[in-house]
Amino acid sequence: MGKKVTVVGAGFYGSTTAQRLAEYDIFDTVVLTDIVEGKPEGIALDLNQSRPIEDFETKVVGVTTGPNGEGYEAIGGSDIVIITAGLPRKPGMSRMDLLEVNAKIVRGVSENVAKYAPNAVVIVVANPLDEMTMLTQIATGFPRNRVMGQAGMLDTARFTHFVAEALAVPIGSVRTLTLGSHGDTMVPVPSKCTVNGKPLTELLPADKIEELVGRTRNGGAEVVALLKTGSAYYAPSAAAARMAKAVAEDSGAVMPVCAWVDGEYGISGVYLGVEAEIGATGVKKVVQTGLTDNELADLKVAADAVRAKQQDVCDM
Numbered sequence: 644m645g646k647k648v649t650v651v652g653a654g655f656y657g658s659t660t661a662q663r664l665a666e667y668d669i670f671d672t673v674v675l676t677d678i679v680e681g682k683p684e685g686i687a688l689d690l691n692q693s694r695p696i697e698d699f700e701t702k703v704v705g706v707t708t709g710p711n712g713e714g715y716e717a718i719g720g721s722d723i724v725i726i727t728a729g730l731p732r733k734p735g736m737s738r739m740d741l742l743e744v745n746a747k748i749v750r751g752v753s754e755n756v757a758k759y760a761p762n763a764v765v766i767v768v769a770n771p772l773d774e775m776t777m778l779t780q781i782a783t784g785f786p787r788n789r790v791m792g793q794a795g796m797l798d799t800a801r802f803t804h805f806v807a808e809a810l811a812v813p814i815g816s817v818r819t820l821t822l823g824s825h826g827d828t829m830v831p832v833p834s835k836c837t838v839n840g841k842p843l844t845e846l847l848p849a850d851k852i853e854e855l856v857g858r859t860r861n862g863g864a865e866v867v868a869l870l871k872t873g874s875a876y877y878a879p880s881a882a883a884a885r886m887a888k889a890v891a892e893d894s895g896a897v898m899p900v901c902a903w904v905d906g907e908y909g910i911s912g913v914y915l916g917v918e919a920e921i922g923a924t925g926v927k928k929v930v931q932t933g934l935t936d937n938e939l940a941d942l943k944v945a946a947d948a949v950r951a952k953q954q955d956v957c958d959m
């Protein structure tokens with residue numbers, strides 16, 4: 644049997660993710676859900692009509708869900724569920740300002756996912772990301788490896804883009820890495836960044852790297868400020884879709900994701916941005932990389948900050 648993936652939330656993030664997943668043409672079915680009546684059905688119809696042009700067989704099914712779980716039968720048998728339901732930021736807001744409102748949404752969605760798609764790997768994208776990932780694990784009761792969050796791939800992609808632009812080199816020649824939280828304690832890792840295999844630290848002065856690091860940390864807010872309504876979704880959906888593809892294909896690809904950390908880097912008991920091997924069971928293993936003393940210290944600061952907030956979320 645072919646694979647089935649569900650995207651919960653048919654807003655900007657969800658609809659672009661559904662499009663990317665359908666165009667991969669590796670799934671039997673992409674289910675797209677939302678609470679706004681007709682929205683997921685309309686987007687699904689539109690996407691299905693693009694099949695002859697983009698040449699994919701995957702069917703997109705749109706379903707409106709109700710406050711008491713109505714419609715959730717449609718996600719039954721999903722191998723993967725991506726949770727995009729939740730409010731995005733407005734200019735001037737931090738991701739943390741979304742905590743309470745999105746916690747209610749994500750808890751409700753997670754309980755239905757646990758009921759109707761009990762074997763799925765869950766990829767969380769709603770913000771604040773690290774806290775919503777923890778909440779999803781608690782509310783689903785799924786093993787921790789089967790719940791992960793998308794943030795690091797996006798933050799890393801932003802960093803890579805800024806470096807490629809600054810040096811006017813092809814994007815494919817640049818490797819960067821960001822770890823830590825999807826927020827103020829994001830940890831871009833310049834010591835792991837290379838251009839055509841050469842250390843970034845030999846190609847750009849420290850103050851320029853620091854500027855790019857700052858822009859990366861502020862990458863989401865920069866887009867929000869320009870859009871004035873809503874937040875980024877093209878790069879974010881590319882990241883979530885790639886994670887889902889790695890799960891569907893059991894590829895073992897190593898990606899920066901929000902994963903449960905249990906002893907790696909001397910850090911325990913927290914969902915945090917780290918590199919991990921992704922496959923059919925979700926996070927197969929957290930992959931540790933060598934960090935400078937400062938980078939490791941920053942990662943520990945991020946872990947402490949996220950751990951404190953994740954504790955709050957457990958009671959929401």
Ligand SMILES: NC(=O)c1ccc[n+]([C@@H]2O[C@H](COP(=O)([O-])OP(=O)(O)OC[C@H]3O[C@@H](n4cnc5c(N)ncnc54)[C@H](O)[C@@H]3O)[C@@H](O)[C@H]2O)c1
Binds near residue numbers: 677769794797
């Ligand atoms: N992790 C990341 O890197 C990252 C990047 C960008 C955006 N985000 C987050 O993703 C979320 C979605 O962003 P967006 O741009 O798509 O917002 P959006 O407002 O365009 O879409 C959100 C959708 O969720 C729906 N929704 C609300 N409650 C629901 C429920 N209970 N069940 C199903 N659907 C529900 C809404 O009706 C809406 O269509 C936000 O929280 C945003 O902050 C995360």
